[in-house]
Amino acid sequence: MTQAVPLLVVEDEALVLIDLQDALEEGGYLVLAATDGPGALQLLDDRLAEVRALITDVDIGPGAITGWDIAQQAREVRPDLPVVYMTGASADQWASRGVPNSILLAKPFATAQLLTAVSQLINATTKIIPDQKE
Amino acid sequence: MTQAVPLLVVEDEALVLIDLQDALEEGGYLVLAATDGPGALQLLDDRLAEVRALITDVDIGPGAITGWDIAQQAREVRPDLPVVYMTGASADQWASRGVPNSILLAKPFATAQLLTAVSQLINATTKIIPDQKE
Amino acid sequence: MTQAVPLLVVEDEALVLIDLQDALEEGGYLVLAATDGPGALQLLDDRLAEVRALITDVDIGPGAITGWDIAQQAREVRPDLPVVYMTGASADQWASRGVPNSILLAKPFATAQLLTAVSQLINATTKIIPDQKE
Amino acid sequence: MTQAVPLLVVEDEALVLIDLQDALEEGGYLVLAATDGPGALQLLDDRLAEVRALITDVDIGPGAITGWDIAQQAREVRPDLPVVYMTGASADQWASRGVPNSILLAKPFATAQLLTAVSQLINATTKIIPDQKE
Amino acid sequence: MTQAVPLLVVEDEALVLIDLQDALEEGGYLVLAATDGPGALQLLDDRLAEVRALITDVDIGPGAITGWDIAQQAREVRPDLPVVYMTGASADQWASRGVPNSILLAKPFATAQLLTAVSQLINATTKIIPDQKE
Amino acid sequence: MTQAVPLLVVEDEALVLIDLQDALEEGGYLVLAATDGPGALQLLDDRLAEVRALITDVDIGPGAITGWDIAQQAREVRPDLPVVYMTGASADQWASRGVPNSILLAKPFATAQLLTAVSQLINATTKIIPDQKE
Numbered sequence: 001m002t003q004a005v006p007l008l009v010v011e012d013e014a015l016v017l018i019d020l021q022d023a024l025e026e027g028g029y030l031v032l033a034a035t036d037g038p039g040a041l042q043l044l045d046d047r048l049a050e051v052r053a054l055i056t057d058v059d060i061g062p063g064a065i066t067g068w069d070i071a072q073q074a075r076e077v078r079p080d081l082p083v084v085y086m087t088g089a090s091a092d093q094w095a096s097r098g099v100p101n102s103i104l105l106a107k108p109f110a111t112a113q114l115l116t117a118v119s120q121l122i123n124a125t126t127k128i129i130p131d132q133k134e
Numbered sequence: 135m136t137q138a139v140p141l142l143v144v145e146d147e148a149l150v151l152i153d154l155q156d157a158l159e160e161g162g163y164l165v166l167a168a169t170d171g172p173g174a175l176q177l178l179d180d181r182l183a184e185v186r187a188l189i190t191d192v193d194i195g196p197g198a199i200t201g202w203d204i205a206q207q208a209r210e211v212r213p214d215l216p217v218v219y220m221t222g223a224s225a226d227q228w229a230s231r232g233v234p235n236s237i238l239l240a241k242p243f244a245t246a247q248l249l250t251a252v253s254q255l256i257n258a259t260t261k262i263i264p265d266q267k268e
Numbered sequence: 269m270t271q272a273v274p275l276l277v278v279e280d281e282a283l284v285l286i287d288l289q290d291a292l293e294e295g296g297y298l299v300l301a302a303t304d305g306p307g308a309l310q311l312l313d314d315r316l317a318e319v320r321a322l323i324t325d326v327d328i329g330p331g332a333i334t335g336w337d338i339a340q341q342a343r344e345v346r347p348d349l350p351v352v353y354m355t356g357a358s359a360d361q362w363a364s365r366g367v368p369n370s371i372l373l374a375k376p377f378a379t380a381q382l383l384t385a386v387s388q389l390i391n392a393t394t395k396i397i398p399d400q401k402e
Numbered sequence: 403m404t405q406a407v408p409l410l411v412v413e414d415e416a417l418v419l420i421d422l423q424d425a426l427e428e429g430g431y432l433v434l435a436a437t438d439g440p441g442a443l444q445l446l447d448d449r450l451a452e453v454r455a456l457i458t459d460v461d462i463g464p465g466a467i468t469g470w471d472i473a474q475q476a477r478e479v480r481p482d483l484p485v486v487y488m489t490g491a492s493a494d495q496w497a498s499r500g501v502p503n504s505i506l507l508a509k510p511f512a513t514a515q516l517l518t519a520v521s522q523l524i525n526a527t528t529k530i531i532p533d534q535k536e
Numbered sequence: 537m538t539q540a541v542p543l544l545v546v547e548d549e550a551l552v553l554i555d556l557q558d559a560l561e562e563g564g565y566l567v568l569a570a571t572d573g574p575g576a577l578q579l580l581d582d583r584l585a586e587v588r589a590l591i592t593d594v595d596i597g598p599g600a601i602t603g604w605d606i607a608q609q610a611r612e613v614r615p616d617l618p619v620v621y622m623t624g625a626s627a628d629q630w631a632s633r634g635v636p637n638s639i640l641l642a643k644p645f646a647t648a649q650l651l652t653a654v655s656q657l658i659n660a661t662t663k664i665i666p667d668q669k670e
Numbered sequence: 671m672t673q674a675v676p677l678l679v680v681e682d683e684a685l686v687l688i689d690l691q692d693a694l695e696e697g698g699y700l701v702l703a704a705t706d707g708p709g710a711l712q713l714l715d716d717r718l719a720e721v722r723a724l725i726t727d728v729d730i731g732p733g734a735i736t737g738w739d740i741a742q743q744a745r746e747v748r749p750d751l752p753v754v755y756m757t758g759a760s761a762d763q764w765a766s767r768g769v770p771n772s773i774l775l776a777k778p779f780a781t782a783q784l785l786t787a788v789s790q791l792i793n794a795t796t797k798i799i800p801d802q803k804e
Contacts, residue, residue, distance in 0.1 A: 005778060095368060117257050295513055
């Protein structure tokens with residue numbers, strides 16, 4: 001527990017991102033943050049191998065890239081990566097555009113919901129694939 | 135996360151209620167509280183549409199109304215409402231009097247148990263019914 | 269139980285489709301079948317409202333339409349529809365292209381796997397959304 | 403597997419009961435049947451200790467007793483008893499009147515749904531309470 | 537579905553083994569059987585890579601080897617292998633001697649319980665580890 | 671919530687133990703700690719009846735006793751005891767040496783993972799076995 005557990009967080013609103021960061025660091029996580037689509041794709045390229053989960057807003061500002069796309073691209077490389085989506089208006093698209101074994105948090109959500117969601121998904125991954133060497 | 139997530143909490147012991155309130159607010163929730171059966175039923179009438187979960191003590195002081203009744207009445211109006219029961223002496227009645235998809239916390243319980251229980255149930259609701267408009 | 273429960277099944281190999289149909293009818297289901305992408309989309313248009321689940325092969329012959337696409341389109345209209353994918357070579361795409369709360373059966377699979385998968389998903393839907401009128 | 407596994411089945415329509423009985427016996431179960439409320443309560447009194455699950459229609463003909471009542475009474479004596487409800491018109495009451503850890507099958511349902519539901523619940527019970535002697 | 541799905545079944549009573557084999561083959565599985573501890577270990581050596589699940593009696597006749605040992609050895613080589621235990625007298629040892637993510641069937645059990653248990657575990661494995669190539 | 675919920679924690683590194691203790695007490699738990707195998711076995715003898723879960727490091731310093739052994743011994747006496755393992759190098763042994771219904775946390779892990787894991791397991795136990803008196 002001396003090292004924090006790295007997560008990739010994508011959120012375009014600066015104030016919300018600060019809140020997320022505070023809550024996740026309080027829970028023992030380390031946040032690698034992106035604030036728009038291109039930044040998120042760059043982080044996927046650079047740091048995907050080391051993060052333990054992806055937490056992504058769905059509507060990340062202007063541009064064609066959405067949280068649905070980011071999660072899909074991340075899963076192409078890391079099929080077991082835990083994914084948590086955050087959304088206000090786009091919750092109704094989760095059933096058709098979300099990836100399997102993901103959790104959607106409808107905004108507004110409580111800090112405890114976020115910590116429980118990401119922790120539960122990471123714990124399940126660890127549990128199920130105990131021996132990556134096989 | 136700028137708005138807190140409202141919950142309905144029913145607990146007749148004032149000191150316990152303060153503890154619950156502190157723990158839940160720490161986790162990002164907003165507590166609408168009732169301290170007896172009639173107060174709980176009044177809150178169901180007034181605020182049920184806006185809360186995201188019900189947390190209820192089972193034995194709520196004198197009178198015929200129990201936590202089992204309150205949860206049942208809430209579910210008649212909101213069948214998908216997450217329900218967490220708290221009880222000391224009445225845990226053995228949960229299997230016959232509790233509602234489906236509820237969690238029972240046997241007293242004494244830890245703050246983390248409460249936050250995990252309510253967050254897990256709310257997250258599951260969001261996940262499963264993504265499109266309320268349909 | 270006097271009426272069979274209708275399912276939409278998409279499978280381009282005629283012999284496999286007959287096997288699937290036999291197994292599912294033995295289990296009390298009624299199969300509405302499509303053998304290619306356009307036929308599947310036509311069935312979605314015509315009969316989606318009445319089926320209780322979608323069972324789809326992933327690689328359905330020549331053409332641009334895959335089982336991933338069919339499930340996504342079905343979920344846009346029916347976000348709670350149970351989905352079972354069947355695939356040989358494309359299992360590795362499920363984590364990024366599958367829909368939430370779906371099950372993937374890697375070929376070859378046993379009849380009992382198919383019946384358990386579809387039944388479990390339908391039972392969970394019924395359980396979680398008890399009141400469709402709300 | 404040489405002995406069949408006994409279940410208590412409550413269903414007031416004789417033809418439906420025969421179908422249920424055939425399906426369950428095909429799956430290796432032995433059916434103890436009641437066709438109305440008083441008969442069901444009598445069976446609870448006489449045979450509850452030996453059955454492994456309760457399968458009950460919700461609307462069991464004239465009289466005040468419903469499937470909700472029968473399950474509740476059974477759970478008062480056997481809190482770990484698996485319960486499967488079958489219903490057409492009353493599915494919307496499950497969220498408020500059903501017992502925890504039960505499954506509701508909306509009519510019409512397939513034989514495979516019933517076998518999967520009851521088997522899954524019995525398997526979970528066995529798994530979770532491995533040592534009844536404690 | 538044209539090929540049957542191979543399972544490893546360990547059961548020392550010949551008549552019970554025949555029943556198991558009939559039920560599993562009816563469900564689309566192919567049974568590789570061992571009737572004692574040494575035979576089971578031999579099958580693990582020879583065929584473990586190709587089976588999709590292990591179904592093992594716990595008390596397999598004279599000798600020091602039990603079903604607990606066989607499952608543990610199988611999991612050392614295949615950590616994701618679905619395991620179903622069958623037992624009469626030794627169910628109370630499952631909580632301390634069983635492997636994670638296994639199901640225990642207390643004898644007597646119904647055919648449908650066995651098919652549901654093994655199918656559910658295999659389906660979950662397929663679902664969770666979609667891309668073995670990664 | 672006025673009384674803390676007692677847990678048994680086994681961890682041989684003093685600094686890590688302090689971190690665990692802080693995090694668990696923050697979540698409302700009371701830690702009974704052991705720092706080596708013999709100490710853990712002594713605590714099992716003395717206090718097992720009163721704790722609500724076991725959290726154990728797998729590699730607990732010199733000596734033949736491992737976290738796998740401690741959990742197994744605890745489960746022989748308390749088959750329903752929630753178990754959380756913590757490990758760096760030995761995660762690949764969980765599938766064969768862990769007990770059923772346990773969670774493995776791969777080091778490094780976040781505080782929130784630990785609190786979620788132990789709380790979720792305790793909540794599930796309470797839920798499933800509502801009436802210990804039966």
